[in-house]
Each structure stands twice: as structure tokens, then as C-alpha cells.
Amino acid sequence: xxxxxxxxxxxxxxxGIGGLTVxxxxxxxxxxxxxxxxxxxxxEVGAGLQLSPNAVKVLRQFGVADAVGQHVFSPQYAxxxxxxxxxxxxxxxxxxxxxxxxxxxxxxxxRADLHKELVQACYAAGVEIELGHRxxxxxxxxxxxxxxxxxxxxxxxxxxxxxGIHSKVRELMLGVQAPIFTGQVAWRGTVPAAAIKGATVQxxxxxxxxxxxxxxxxxxxxxxxxxxxxxxxxxxxxxxSWRQEGDVNELRRKFIGWHPEVSAVLEACDxxxxxxxxxxxxxxxxxxxRVVLLGDAxxxxxxxxxxxxxxxxxxxxxxxxxxxxxxxxxxxxxxEALRKPRVTAIQKQSRDNAALYHMHGGWQGRMKLQALxxxxxxxxxxxxxxxxxxxxxxxxxxxx
Ligand SMILES: Cc1cc2nc3c(=O)[nH]c(=O)nc-3n(C[C@H](O)[C@H](O)[C@H](O)COP(=O)(O)OP(=O)(O)OC[C@H]3O[C@@H](n4cnc5c(N)ncnc54)[C@H](O)[C@@H]3O)c2cc1C
Numbered sequence: 237x238x239x240x241x242x243x244x245x246x247x248x249x250x251x252g253i254g255g256l257t258v259x260x261x262x263x264x265x266x267x268x269x270x271x272x273x274x275x276x277x278x279x280e281v282g283a284g285l286q287l288s289p290n291a292v293k294v295l296r297q298f299g300v301a302d303a304v305g306q307h308v309f310s311p312q313y314a315x316x317x318x319x320x321x322x323x324x325x326x327x328x329x330x331x332x333x334x335x336x337x338x339x340x341x342x343x344x345x346x347r348a349d350l351h352k353e354l355v356q357a358c359y360a361a362g363v364e365i366e367l368g369h370r371x372x373x374x375x376x377x378x379x380x381x382x383x384x385x386x387x388x389x390x391x392x393x394x395x396x397x398x399x400g401i402h403s404k405v406r407e408l409m410l411g412v413q414a415p416i417f418t419g420q421v422a423w424r425g426t427v428p429a430a431a432i433k434g435a436t437v438q439x440x441x442x443x444x445x446x447x448x449x450x451x452x453x454x455x456x457x458x459x460x461x462x463x464x465x466x467x468x469x470x471x472x473x474x475x476x477s478w479r480q481e482g483d484v485n486e487l488r489r490k491f492i493g494w495h496p497e498v499s500a501v502l503e504a505c506d507x508x509x510x511x512x513x514x515x516x517x518x519x520x521x522x523x524x525x526r527v528v529l530l531g532d533a534x535x536x537x538x539x540x541x542x543x544x545x546x547x548x549x550x551x552x553x554x555x556x557x558x559x560x561x562x563x564x565x566x567x568x569x570x571x572e573a574l575r576k577p578r579v580t581a582i583q584k585q586s587r588d589n590a591a592l593y594h595m596h597g598g599w600q601g602r603m604k605l606q607a608l609x610x611x612x613x614x615x616x617x618x619x620x621x622x623x624x625x626x627x628x629x630x631x632x633x634x635x636x
Contacts, residue, residue, distance in 0.1 A: 254531025254548030
């Protein structure tokens with residue numbers, strides 16, 4: 237059985253957060269890593285990301301946390317509030333409290349800032365990033381794997397498909413299967429904090445819960461920007477693209493009558509993108525001989541636990557460690573076995589949160605939110621138990 241050693245060559249497909257993180261981890265451990273990215277330039281969407289302690293621990297291990305930490309905002313509380321009255325259903329401390337409890341901070345970061353720091357760290361670690369190359373196919377050969385791109389063909393010992401929810405590598409491995417539209421769309425955007433008039437956005441990660449909709453607000457870049465994600469249930473997604481420019485006026489109309497903090501953010505917004513939120517059933521396998529999947533390519537999830545990128549980052553750590561220790565066959569088996577139960581559980585929790593945030597079941601839905609609030613006040617152990625398994629999980633101390 238072929239045995240990989242750190243001087244072996246790795247091709248990563250996709251320079252998203254997952255692809256860059258695994259490239260960084262492997263390159264720092266002596267692998268020769270090349271990334272092929274279809275986009276002509278390195279950039280990220282203008283939106284925020286919540287990075288929980290479990291993800292920050294990996295960034296620390298890979299030596300990039302200090303650089304990322306210069307761009308972040310540290311929220312004080314995670315809140316669920318009523319869409320009209322602003323009443324707090326839940327107010328759970330983040331800030332120092334979470335750092336003490338889990339040994340790492342909870343951050344809000346602009347995706348472009350995280351992306352930029354990962355790219356710089358990759359270059360410093362010797363990763364080659366080639367842009368404008370769309371991967372169209374792969375082949376497992378006896379002694380190497382081949383990547384077929386629109387403009388050229390390349391070989392490596394292994395290939396990592398980190399090419400997102402519409403992954404070509406996944407399609408080649410498991411067949412064509414369109415992602416499933418979850419019946420929800422998300423508008424995303426950022427607004428300069430100084431442009432928001434008539435209300436003060438609280439320094440928290442706030443979910444504004446309402447019937448069949450919710451909206452999340454939080455600060456980025458030390459408080460200079462406010463990020464919003466507005467989610468609405470819809471029967472269909474008719475557009476061909478899964479992301480399109482959104483109509484700000486339509487967005488405002490959808491959230492008319494919501495709390496003044498929400499209205500003030502949407503009033504100050506001058507552009508937005510609209511995303512179809514898609515999912516996939518659990519894949520039967522994540523690897524095929526010398527080729528393996530990572531991040532959204534193998535486990536996309538609804539953003540309602542804010543864990544999609546965090547899971548890609550955790551994947552990157554586990555894949556790096558298994559490849560350092562074992563031959564690639566066993567490494568890929570072990571990686572899938574270690575990661576699948578965790579990401580599958582978080583996919584489910586994310587789906588469940590949609591029903592909670594959207595007050596499904598009318599008054600019963602509100603009762604559930606109220607019960608959550610009571611639990612957080614008088615039985616905080618229940619809330620912690622839910623979050624400990626996610627934020628308190630330290631992938632860097634796993635025995636691999
Ligand atoms: C509304 C919303 C809010 C979210 N909020 C959070 C949050 O707060 N916290 C969190 O942790 N996660 C969040 N997520 C999830 C997170 O954005 C994703 O899980 C994460 O970006 C996945 O990273 P990835 O590297 O796997 O894929 P991607 O970021 O999709 O990267 C894939 C890369 O592969 C490239 N590519 C694709 N096909 C090819 C090809 N054929 N050849 C070459 N290159 C290719 C793409 O151009 C892209 O650069 C959110 C998602 C959404 C939609």
C-alpha cells in the first residue's frame with residue numbers, strides 16, 4: 237500500500253476557506269501543496285462569518301489566529317429577540333465568558349479578512365495558488381492522481397476536493413445530484429455602522445425571530461460594519477444561479493414592521509445578495525482511492541448554527557493529522573470516520589433551528605422560544621449542554 241510522507245504532492249481544488257485551511261496545515265507540515273481555483277482573482281463575498289472557539293483553536297494551531305484576530309469583533313451576548321417587541325427570549329453570554337469556558341474566543345469576522353489572512357499564510361508556507369483553472373475531471377492512476385482542468389492537466393499523490401456545495405469533484409465521485417433547495421433564501425449584506433440612523437445596534441450576535449422569517453445582526457471589523465443575514469421561507473427557487481443580486485426595496489418590504497433596530501439596518505443598506513439555501517443528504521462516502529472531499533463539498537449545512545466554515549476548518553485539521561500519521565487509504569477512512577458523525581449532528585441541529593427561529597407552530601412556536609429563555613435563566617446547564625458539544629469540542633486535542 238502506498239505510503240504518503242510529508243514531501244508528497246497534494247492538489248487542492250478550490251481556494252475557499254476549507255481549501256486554504258487544509259493547504260496551510262499540510263504545507264506547514266512539509267507537504268508540497270498546489271491549489272487550483274476557478275475564479276480569476278482571490279476574493280470573498282462581502283459578508284460576515286461567526287467563528288466559534290472550536291474553529292479558532294484550529295486557526296491557532298495553524299499559526300494564523302493572531303493575524304485574523306486583528307480584524308474581528310467580539311460580541312458580548314448571543315441573543316434571540318422578538319421580531320416586533322424586541323423582547324429577549326435568550327441572552328447567553330459570549331465575550332470573556334466564552335473564552336474562559338472554552339479556552340478560545342468567539343469572533344465575528346468579515347469573510348474577506350479571514351480569506352486574505354489564510355491566503356497570506358498559505359503563500360508564506362509555500363503553497364502555490366493557481367487561479368482561473370476550473371477542474372472538470374479527475375482520474376485515479378496506479379501511482380498518482382490526475383486533475384483535468386479546462387486549460388491543463390496536473391498530477392499529484394492525492395487530490396482534495398474543497399470545491400464547495402456545487403462540487404465537481406463530488407459529482408465525479410458520486411454522480412450528478414443537484415443540491416436540494418431547503419425552501420429558504422438568505423439576503424446578506426454589510427452596512428457601515430455610521431450610516432445607521434435612529435437606532436443603536438447592540439454589540440451582540442442577535443437572531444430576530446419572526447413567523448416564517450428571521451434576521452441576524454452583528455458587528456464586524458471592530459464595530460465599523462454591521463452584517464445582516466435575512467432568511468425567508470419560499471416554496472421555490474426559480475433562478476438558475478444559486479446566488480444573485482438582491483433587490484434592497486424588496487428586502488425592506490419583506491421585513492416591514494420589524495423592530496426599529498432591524499429597520500434601521502435595512503434602511504442604511506444599499507446593496508444585497510440573495511442566496512438559495514441548499515442542502516444534501518449524507519454522502520455514502522467522502523473519498524475514492526486518492527481523492528477526498530472536504531467542507532461544503534461533502535457536508536453543506538444551513539447557516540443556522542453558524543458552523544459551515546467552522547466544520548471545514550475542523551476537517552482541515554483532522555485531514556492534515558491523519559495524512560501525517562497514516563498512508564492515504566487509512567488516513568481518508570479515519571478522517572471520514574472521525575468527521576461524519578459530528579458534521580451530521582450539526583447539520584441536523586442547523587435544520588432544527590430554522591423551525592425555532594421561524595416560530596413554526598404559531599403560539600406553540602413562541603412557547604418554545606419562551607421555554608428556551610426560561611431555561612437559559614434558571615437552568616443554564618441546558619443551554620451549555622447544547623453548546624458545549626459544539627464550541628467546547630477541541631479537534632486539536634483529538635487522539636488521531
Ligand atoms: C447565509 C450564510 C451564512 C453563513 N454563515 C456562517 C457563519 O456564520 N459561520 C460559519 O462557520 N459558516 C457560515 N456559513 C457557511 C460557510 O460559508 C460555508 O460552510 C463555507 O464557506 C464552506 O467553505 P468551503 O471552502 O467548503 O467552500 P466554498 O467557500 O464554497 O469554497 C469553494 C471554492 O471552490 C471553488 N471551486 C468550485 N468549483 C470549482 C472547480 N470546478 N474548479 C476549481 N475551483 C472550484 C470556488 O470558486 C470556491 O472558491 C454561512 C453560509 C451562508 C450561505
